[in-house]
Amino acid sequence: MKPSADGFTLIELIVILMLTGILAVTALPRLLDSRVMDDRGFHDTTLAALRYAQKAAIAKRRTVCLTFTTTSVTARVASGDPPSTVCDTDLIGPNGTQPYTVMARGSSAYTGTPTAFSFSALGQAGQSQTIQVANVANSITVEAATGYVHE
Numbered sequence: 409m410k411p412s413a414d415g416f417t418l419i420e421l422i423v424i425l426m427l428t429g430i431l432a433v434t435a436l437p438r439l440l441d442s443r444v445m446d447d448r449g450f451h452d453t454t455l456a457a458l459r460y461a462q463k464a465a466i467a468k469r470r471t472v473c474l475t476f477t478t479t480s481v482t483a484r485v486a487s488g489d490p491p492s493t494v495c496d497t498d499l500i501g502p503n504g505t506q507p508y509t510v511m512a513r514g515s516s517a518y519t520g521t522p523t524a525f526s527f528s529a530l531g532q533a534g535q536s537q538t539i540q541v542a543n544v545a546n547s548i549t550v551e552a553a554t555g556y557v558h559e
Contacts, residue, residue, distance in 0.1 A: 443514060444543070450516040451541040455548050457481055457510045458539075458557045464499055465527035465555075472499060476522040476539075479512040495526065517542050531555040 416424075438444075458474070461483045465472040471486040473495035484495035484507060498507030519540040526534045537550040546559040 443516075446512070446514040446516045447541055447543040450510075450512045451544045451546070451548070453510045454481055454539065454541065455557065455559065457483065457508065458548065458550060460502060460508070461499065462527045462531050462533075462555050462557060465529055466531045469529045471495060471526050471528055473524065473526040475524045476518065478517045478521050480509055481522075482507050482509045493526075525550070527555055 458481075461472045461474055464483070464485065468485060471493050473484050473486075475482050475484070483499040483501075485497050485499045486492050486495050487497040500506045501508030519542050522537060522539045523535070525537055528534070531554075533550045533552045533555045536552040537548075539548040539550075541548075548557065548559060550557050
């Protein structure tokens, strides 16, 4: 019967240390650079905000207007009975914030300032729109006829 050896050999330890070092050199800079995550997060929250605004327009049977800066999007809704086409009331966000605004984190921004537009009570967009967040490959598209918001 052969005695069992517990633990690692010196060669195994050296190989594990080398692999750990290589992994740290290649992966650590990506983990520490939050810019990529901030840009993708801003893209995703903008996409969600546009979809929310369209659904709010349909649910409220009111026009919902979206205004942009290079680092934010804000939604407002038309009020009155019958509703006007002028957005004069802040739209309440899904988490209760008023006005519903999505702000960029860090150095994230849109590539150019998107044009303001609105969703009608039927969910149709006032105009087609393509929105691009800097450093993100996919752009956000809003179809005019249907109001469909997609990547």
